[in-house]
Amino acid sequence: MPAGLIALAIGAFGIGLTEFVIMGLLPEVAADFAVTEPVAGWLISGYALSVAIGGVALTAAVTRLPRKQVLLGLMVLFIVGNLLSAVADSYSMMMVGRVVAALCHGAFFGIGAVVAAGLVAPARRAGAIAMMFAGLTIANVLGVPFGTLLGQHLGWRSTFWAITAIGVVALIGLVLLVPGRPAGAADAPTxxxxxxxxxxxxxxxxxxxxxxxxxxxxxxxxxxxxxxxxxxxxxxxxxxxxxxxxxxxxxxxxxxxxxxxxxxxxxxxxxxxxxxxxxxxxxxxxxxxxxxxxxxxxxxxxxxxxxxxxxxxxxxxxxxxxxxxxxxxxxxxxxxxxxxxxxxxxxxxxxxxxxxxxxxxxxxxxxxxxxxxxxxxxxxxxxxxxxxxxxxxxxxxxxxx
The missing domain is CATH 1.20.1250.20 (MFS general substrate transporter like domains)
Structure with a gap:
């Protein structure tokens, strides 16, 4: 298995955790910002809407750029978004952090799937894509329960600090493990x-x-x-x-x-x-x-x-x-x-x-x-x-x- 798939999977894990862990922390977030739970729920809806928009708009904006560099930029965006969430002193700032983190979601998985497919032989491409998405499934199985537990015991902000750290690990992995010009021209601009x-x-x-x-x-x-x-x-x-x-x-x-x-x-x-x-x-x-x-x-x-x-x-x-x-x-x-x-x-x-x-x-x-x-x-x-x-x-x- 190419090492680059591990880096992509770590990034997918962090992004999946960002999307879903908020569901278990809504009561704590709502209480901290003195908003109702339905209003806090917009942190979920706003994220989903931003994913749909970013998946197309942001990808369209970077089509001429080498894909590895784009993935690095998207992971930086992810880190910034979660850092904003961790330090947010208001509901509106928290929403900004959620939107910023969400913008990278669709583009990362869309471009990451192309990169993952280019790291392996043509007959193994679907398996490579599945390996990247395995990070998202692990986020659901292990990340969300433990992230919720962490937030409930050390405060919800601790979960977003942990996700920020995961983003840094993923960024380092992408730099070191994803080749600049992988076989199959997966990094070549279109x-x-x-x-x-x-x-x-x-x-x-x-x-x-x-x-x-x-x-x-x-x-x-x-x-x-x-x-x-x-x-x-x-x-x-x-x-x-x-x-x-x-x-x-x-x-x-x-x-x-x-x-x-x-x-x-x-x-x-x-x-x-x-x-x-x-x-x-x-x-x-x-x-x-x-x-x-x-x-x-x-x-x-x-x-x-x-x-x-x-x-x-x-x-x-x-x-x-x-x-x-x-x-x-x-x-x-x-x-x-x-x-x-x-x-x-x-x-x-x-x-x-x-x-x-x-x-x-x-x-x-x-x-x-x-x-x-x-x-x-x-x-x-x-x-x-x-x-x-x-x-x-x-x-x-x-x-x-």
Missing amino acids: GGLRGELRAFTHPQVWLSLAITILGFGGMFGAFTYIAYTLTEVSGFASSSVPWLLVLFGVGLFAGNLLAGRAADTSLSRTLVVVLTALTVVLAAFALTAGNKASTIAALVLMGGFGFATVPPLQMRIMHYAQEAPTLASGANIAAFNVGNALGAWVGGLTIAAGLGYTSPIWAGAALTLAGLAVLLLSLRLAARRPEQPTAQELREPAGMA
Whole structure:
């Protein structure tokens, strides 16, 4: 495994921790700044919105720059944002810190995925992307619980000081371990914004974005209201929820790595199997949520198949935009966050309509099924109108699509 993937994974770990750990610290943050918890919740919403914007806008702004230097600049931005959060003396300053840190999120994962793919042989690219995203899954499994525990015992600011330190470690790792001109020209600048935008003339790029929004959004829609399902439907005590979410995180970690390996063998088959399985798991979860044993199994499987979509979805859009993949890769990271918002919104609508706390899971299954339908349509269109292979493709082994 190239050492550069470790540095990328550490950066992903820190970014994932920044995004999710605030959820467990909201009561402390709200009390410190004398704001209500709904107002404190904007620190989460503001971050997500900034990720969606930064994933496209910031990536577009740096398309002519060498990718390693861009990653270093993004990690500096991440460090500054979390440092601002750690020393914030007001709610508004805290929000500024959150926004600054979030701006690097989409661009780091989008550009980092391209760099990770360039560090390995073509037949191992999806696995390399999965290795980078493993940092994000570890943040969910280990980082968030320990970060919350640290904040509750030493003050919430201590968590953001720790995240700042992780950012410094990641920055040093990127400097030392990511080569300046890796094999596959992963660090080479592209033809600029115009060249990157040309990738969006390909219908399969837009279809890939739609699959990401619907397929991943379905899982997140079910997950957003999972605490209510676990306590009000499954009958678990509220004190059990954090530990149940650790099991969900274990599923995330396993699904991400296994799907990365499978996608290197057959990208399209992996996506079809994963989205089909996720739809079935969500439907089964909704039907059996009243049973504790089946709920535990469903949590692990939902996390596993849900995050198993990430490496192949990221690899798919990079394949169809391979002549200029940077902006398309960043756009797909933004699409994941749009899917998060869509799933949460649709799930909230079903609860507001009085359909109960299993209704977001049904809504998630419907969204994932829609994503599967778009995938099957895109595969049918690709079969009818196969692409003319590029010179690079002719030199590479089969199996990327």
